[in-house]
Amino acid sequence: MAERAQYEELVRQLSAFGAVKREMARIMPADCHSGSAAVLTVLGRHGDMRMSRLAELLSVDLSVTSRHVAHVAERGWIERSPDPADKRSRILHLTPAGQEQLDELVRRTTHLLADRLGDWSDEEVGRLTQLMARLRDSFGDCRAAPRPAPPPAPPALERTTRTPAST
Amino acid sequence: MAERAQYEELVRQLSAFGAVKREMARIMPADCHSGSAAVLTVLGRHGDMRMSRLAELLSVDLSVTSRHVAHVAERGWIERSPDPADKRSRILHLTPAGQEQLDELVRRTTHLLADRLGDWSDEEVGRLTQLMARLRDSFGDCRAAPRPAPPPAPPALERTTRTPAST
DNA sequence: TATTGTTATACTCTATAACTATA
DNA sequence: TATAGTTATAGAGTATAACAATA
Structure with a gap:
């Protein structure tokens, strides 16, 4: 368990991110744009899937x-x-054109990172x-x-599969 | 210098972030909201400053x-x-009410992190x-x-700098 | 003429709600 | 009735451009 001050500092970095x-x-x-890129990336990594599964992996609403x-289908x-x-x-799946587009994205992003993180060690990036x-x-x-917090139900945090029993 | 695959993986994490x-x-x-919170946070951390300095620290446009x-001044x-x-x-400076608001933000965010990162070690958070x-x-x-990308620069992917050449 | 800020406009991303089709 | 997905609408964040005041 980390200290308060550490959390504050982490929050600061998260914001500036x-x-x-x-x-x-x-x-x-x-x-x-980033929305399209995210779709292509997830499909490229996890393979064919349904909308709902994609939404889950993207952590955004189904809408x-x-x-x-x-957009990407068009x-x-x-x-x-x-x-x-x-x-x-x-069922969604990448087309050859989609794979090409994805390759291009990877090309650009890795190029940017290589430029910016050129002085980082392998270990640090990892x-x-x-x-x-x-x-x-x-x-x-x-x-x-994530917090429907209805008056009747115990406001614990039942969806948090996250080992909440830290007490 | 890290490898290609590592950059790809890092990009993936950045997106999902x-x-x-x-x-x-x-x-x-x-x-x-986050915009206001960022203003308060930076002022709380760095003290009084001008708009332009704040914009720089926030890494966003002055507008x-x-x-x-x-918003926060109102x-x-x-x-x-x-x-x-x-x-x-x-010159911008935090008011007592602003400081209170900032304290509240810190309270909420650290609480959230404490909940989610309860099983992280001090070293990991740091x-x-x-x-x-x-x-x-x-x-x-x-x-x-950030990359005015003048003609002499590497033609790689200057990201189509708005093609300003249309004087 | 250059710089500091403000404001208007436009675009992207996201969420909520209403709706269709199917389970 | 519940679920998968679509679409309309609204709200937040950011960038560009035009503008005002001052350097």
Whole structure:
């Protein structure tokens, strides 16, 4: 368990972090902004999936996912096939053009990082990546309605699969 | 110098990071969103300063800063005094009410982190904070037009600097 | 003429709610 | 009735450009 002051400092870094993300956004292709990039990245990494699964991995609402998916589908980067097992669902998968676009994104972002983090050691980059992954994991599925806090139910934190029993 | 694959993985973590920030945003007071919180935090940490300096520390455009500052000023959390040395400038400083608000923000965010990172060691929190600070530092002042990318520069991907060449 | 701020406008991302189709 | 997905609407953050006041 860390101390108060440490949390404060971490929060400060988290806030200031938007700048780095915006810098990333600036090098994106004109019609492939961060929302589209996120869709392509997740599909490239995890393979075909349904909308709801994608929304979960992106940690955004299904409605948001729907918009981003529509955007990339319009450009031919993904295809939405009907799910034979559930006619309400659609299976998303990357097209060759989508893979090319994804490659381009990787090219640009790695180029930017190589430029900026040229003096970082292999170990440092790895450690940061690892800690960020863990942070994200510690926050779990943090999409909206994490605290419905209804008067009747015990406000504990039942959805937090996060070892809350630290008391 | 790290490897390609590592950069890709880091990018992935950076993208997925929005979720954590949104979770933070959800616990903010209704009239003190992330923009306001950032203003208060920076003023609390660095003391009185001018708009331009604040914009620099926030890594956002001056126009954005102006809006956020107006918001917090309307609520009495900061005061804008004229700068005797330069009548164009305004010196910003936290009011007691602003300090209280800031304390409240710290209370909420540290509480959230304590809940989520309860099983993190002191060392891990410190290391993550340190690495994030360094990352931010490596990106420098990454506000718009950080790469004026004059013609002589590497033609790689100057991200289509708005094609200003249309004099 | 250059700089400090402010304001108007536009764009992206996200969430909530209403709605359709299917389970 | 509940779930998967779409669409409309609204709110927040940011950038660009035009403008005012001062250096």
